[in-house]
Amino acid sequence: MSDQQTRQERIDRGIKVRSDGLYALMSWRELSYLTAPRFILIAGMLLLPFLMPGMYWQRVISIVCIYAVLALSFDFLAHYVGLVSLGGAFFIGTGGYSAGILNSYFAIPPFLTVPLAAIIGGVFCTLVLFPCLPLKGVYFAIVTLMYPLFMARIIEAFDIFGGTDGLIGIDSFASSFAEQYFVIIMVLVFLFGLRRFVTTDRGLIFTAIMDNDQAVKASGINITRYKALAVFIASAMGCMAGACLTHIYMWSGISQFALDFSILPIAATVIGGSGTLVGPVIGCLILVPVSELLRDFGTLRIVFYASILVGFILFRSGGIMEYGQRKYEQFERWTQI
């Protein structure tokens, strides 16, 4: 058993320990150590449109961002509130239609419809999901999986909002530049906004509810209200994404409730690293372009795509961010026992 006599131990780089918010930072080195990754991310995102070859890839970036926001909202709900929602499509669809209706029926311009859609959609989703809030775990997941199908069928059956044809001829963003930066800023704001939010006292409540809602109740806190709040935040984000999608394609239709919108963000979260909020964004930055690159394979595309997904999950089951963070904040060495 001589091989067992040594073991690999992980050691935090000093700075991490000290920068747990308890101790002030010492030097520029440490400051940069902390801020560098964030800075790189922001700068990278902002520069993306320029790095992209040609309009097409810029468009892809917009799509990436839309999925990123969706993934963010999923990650927030699932890993900070404990509500696993498979209803991404529900949010996208609701938001998409809100924007579509506002624009094509009331001729409200995109820069207004998007925020409006976020709020209206958010409220709508929250109200509709309200009765489901007591549900737990898989049950919640499945109900949220059902909702988008349900909406689609409603619209089809009652033939409202253009029925199966959907709403067409919706205005697009003023310019592709505006579109680009709108979505990119949106992602960054939500990303850092959420990261800040979950560490506030109110944010902690959500985590607490996830860990043990009984105890939260016993602390005299009405958990349903907080869950509703969380759902509102998440769905508003989702709806905003949906609204953007609508305006990018100048169209909204029942297929905005399609399963893909529920699955892909989750996939992104999984490979990016669950519960890190940054992870999902990175996940989308990988997955969406990959799926575009694979287009030339025609029918095989999805097969490859799925295989890549499985591969990722197998070999980085923790997610990219987990891994990255650990490498960044700890170093490993072999020690004698």
Added chain:
Amino acid sequence: MEILVYGTINSVSLALMGLGFAMVYGISRVPNFAHGALYIICGFVTWTLFQKIGLPYFFAIIFSLGINGILGMLMYRFVLIRVRGMNISEIISSYAIGLIILEGLRFGGFRGMTYTLPVFMEGSLMIGGVPVDYHRLIMTIIGICLVAGLWLFTHYTKIGLALQGMAQDERAALMLGIDSDFMAMLAMGFGAILAGVASILILPLGNIVVEAGYNVLIMSIAVCIVGGLGSWMGAFFAAFIIGYAQILTVVFIGSHFQMVVALLAIILTLILKPSGLFGQQKELEERV
């Protein structure tokens, strides 16, 4: 009368779809989103064995069921085992596998409308003035037997009980000498076979088309969630609720509301009974 007959038939076929999923989840707590794919592939394998290679129908079925079982096990052994306990990862990876299978089939040329399996028994008979063809009867009967059998299996046989324990607390099961990984693999195998059985029973009534895979997945999830996860009985009753909801709307409201009502039924059941018809998860979780 016709409502009764077709309601029952419809419900049973739903139940059949759901069983496999319920089984796997109930036992390995893996939500097997590749369920639909397994269902479809079994159909195609049978078709190939029967139409192309020309095995007798019966053997074709047996073989393809076997193949399905093995497929399920492999899926567990090589992929799912790596993400045990990480529910979301499980969903995604199994769904991805499902995609691979389905789209793979489509790429492999299994598309269009020419794939059909013969029914077990031609002809039909009248039940209370409603014509029902034999195949549907056979399907219904087998379905019911299957559910009953499963119930007995999980509550009275050693393996069944072990599987149950596994599902609830893997580590505790380990302490009692139950090899969890083997069991889970077994469960996946079973699940896949059940999916296969369902497809063998249901597909002859229609064509084998890849798209069906997705609907089957959704439906089966719905069924066994409403029933209360891991409770076959629940799944069975849920199937009846949904099944009848569908038929009734077809008859009384108009068939393009069928899905609407079905989904509504699902959502309402869950809102009213947060852990499904038979599940007790919620009460258990909240026991302090």
Added chain:
Amino acid sequence: MNQTTTEPILRMDNVSKLFGGVQALKDVSVDVFSGDVLGIIGPNGSGKTTIVNSITGFIKPTSGKIYFKGKNITGKPPHKVADMGVTRTFQIMRPYHSLPAYKNLVIPLFSPRAKRTGGWRGGGSLGNRQTIAIDILEEIGFERDSYIPFKKTSTLPTGYLKRLELARCLALKPEIIICDEVFSGLSMSEIASMVPLIQRIQDEGITIVMIEHRLRELFQVANRVMVLNFGEKLIEGTASEVMADEKVKEAYFGSEKVEEVMTYA
């Protein structure tokens, strides 16, 4: 012990609870007076936890009423009850395991009640909840400079978790604390350090209901004891009265000599 006022702060009258066929509680009535420390003992499965659950609204009694300061709180949702100042610890501890200990306290400090009352030691202002949380923890024995308040609760030993449970209640500045087996799973030394804590809380004027199997420590603090058996109230009285009772002996202590029992458990 504090002299008790006439108006009971907490009153259960004829509370019963059926679970399916199971009679978990059967017409249990008891009055708790402000400043009391009421001990509840009884064999396993006698319904102690069920009592706690029904008082704090986690389950709805099948029949009977529960009054807090004269107000009927039967069947109110837990958070409402807690908001009125009735708090409880959990027999099966599940702390917020993904949060460090001190953040566990931020939750109660954030609750409406804490905001109203300023919380325990809140000194009215809840400017920075996290520092207050650390203060409270220190007060109940989490040595601040030993990093323990900052550790993830998942790696904390049982003793600290039990204290954390208490702290969670205290943070609300409650009027009653109902402790469900706070001593169980603690080592001698830990219990020894716990007893004075309980007494201190009591001196704050907080009424305490304690469910315990650790009689010796219980009797140090409790001024009245109620014995449950099969969901029924056997007897209520002072420690000595209870210990003397025959029914209690065979239901609870078994054949053993009481003194011996007192020393173990």
Added chain:
Amino acid sequence: AEKPIILGAPLSTAYVYGWDAERGIKLAVDEINAAGGVNVNGKKRPFSVEVIDTRDLEPGVPVSEALMAVERLILNKNADFILGGPNRSEAALAAMSLLSKHKKVSIVTSGVLTPAYHKTVAKKYDKLKYCFRIHGEAVNLIGEMIANFADLKAKYGLTKVFIMAQDVSHARGAAKVMGKVAGSKGFEVTGTEIFPTGTTDYSMALLKVKSTGSQIINIWMDMPESAILLKQWYDLQIPALPFGSTLAAAEQPGFWKATEGKGQYTLCNVVNAGNAPSDATEWTMKFYNAYTEKWGVEPEGLGSSSSYMAVYVLKDAIERAGTIESDKVVTALEQTDIMGVYGRLRFDPKSHQVIAALDPKEGAVGSILQWQDGKRVVVYPKSIAKGEILLPPWMGKN
């Protein structure tokens, strides 16, 4: 060689309406290139095709997938023209705004039957004038059907029509219109049944057909399960003629096998001539044979001939315009007037919908075929018919 003209084809290639269009287009392109290519004032430029799978006919796939595909063709593959799809009505509709945004001429050649398409073009002509459709749409179908019924009425005195539709809005809509028109044209509509997609049992409805003494079953379904309907119809020997308006199952040669021959007597409308053997024009059989030779299968589905012709129409337009510059080509296309596989091809200048007619000399003819002993026999319009409509024996006597 000159720089090729790139044709982008966004098609749902895993589906009959997708792959038949792909084959049609490629066939035409090969022929044209073999003949030296397109004459853009003086220069002979070849065509080249870029196909992308839009997956839009697959369930659960958002239309945005298809739109991405279209954009990729335009922006990334710099296609000069868009031919073929998207194939799903709503996707095609959604794509319109994109096309106009990028000012790309597009000709829809397969799958999209909704009248909404050309109506929208007419409504927003200036914006959407780049969109054309070269195959018949639902309303034409209905027209033909009615005319055909009239014949049946005259010949066999069939007057009672029972309508069955799949539960998708275009089918539902069409069925409703059909009902109205038939009623007004002196037919008795004995009932209308709507079946959810994926229905596998039709015996109830079929019995109703029998009990109401209906003589024609008019079917609007593009789901594969419709094959079962016909099987059961055969088994139960329902005395009414199954007549598919859209009946994807029966369009394909595979249908005979799928129904084990029980598809006998089934009629269905394949939208345009050329998808089944007929003599609409002298070009028809040429196309039919060329296709069969190149791909080893007969033309399937309703998009083969139209997709094939689209390429020729485009070539003709480009040559007349003498440029591939979009607006000029649009005008050229509007003046198109050539004799094609399924008759004389002209676009309505307002709605850019190909002009339909019952006579190939007048416009694009549809074709209705009947399955007779494993072969698809065109029985309507008279002008191109290859055979007579046969009634099942159990219908003859009554």
Added chain:
Amino acid sequence: MLEARNLMVFYENMLALNNISIKCDENQIVGVFGANSAGKSTLMYALSGIMLDIQKKEKMAGGERITLTGDVLLENQSIMDLKPSLRAKAGIVLCPERRRLFKESSVLENLRIGGYLATKAQANQTLDYVMNMFPALQKLRKRLGGFLSGGEQQMVAIGRALMAQPKVLLLDEPLLGLSPLMQSTLIKATKVIQKEQNISVIVSEQYARPVFPIVDYAYILENGAAVMEGTREELMDNPDVKSAYFGVS
């Protein structure tokens, strides 16, 4: 019978078991005493092999790394790298801390599941045995494990462990939260079981007093290391042990 040689367990960099060697002979009851987080459960997990499973899971999730070294021998042959399920087959059955019943199965099913390794005859026999050992369970047969009270659960848990026909029974803090009567019943039961089934028992407790009368040999853990060991008598008259683990003041 069962023996552990310089066991070491690291949770990441934290040393939870420090070079522990313990030994349990045939038909012996061995006590392991220690305050909270002394490492009792860790030891139990290491012996029963559950630690391997924990290790595996953590590795999969990319979580903390668990290192365990040393050796565990059953009847003088190493079972160190035997899967937990196999160890259970070999006769090492752990009755874990906090019971871990199967919440959604009835009491009866819980016991039957326990009987997975047993033959039908054995199972039925042991079932009856358990039922008269703990008559309280009789009327709870049908109730779901999750609804039982602490004490009731503990009885089921031990019963369940017995159903697995152990040679060495590991009890981790069996007395946690039990009423005095229950405690003494349980302790007596343990002794009886050990005699009748002639098996070996390793029992861990915070708190020596109640268990002590029945143990033959005992170890005392303090943060991860065995600071003291000896027969009952030896430890009995050791003053600081007295104060710390007997509460005799």
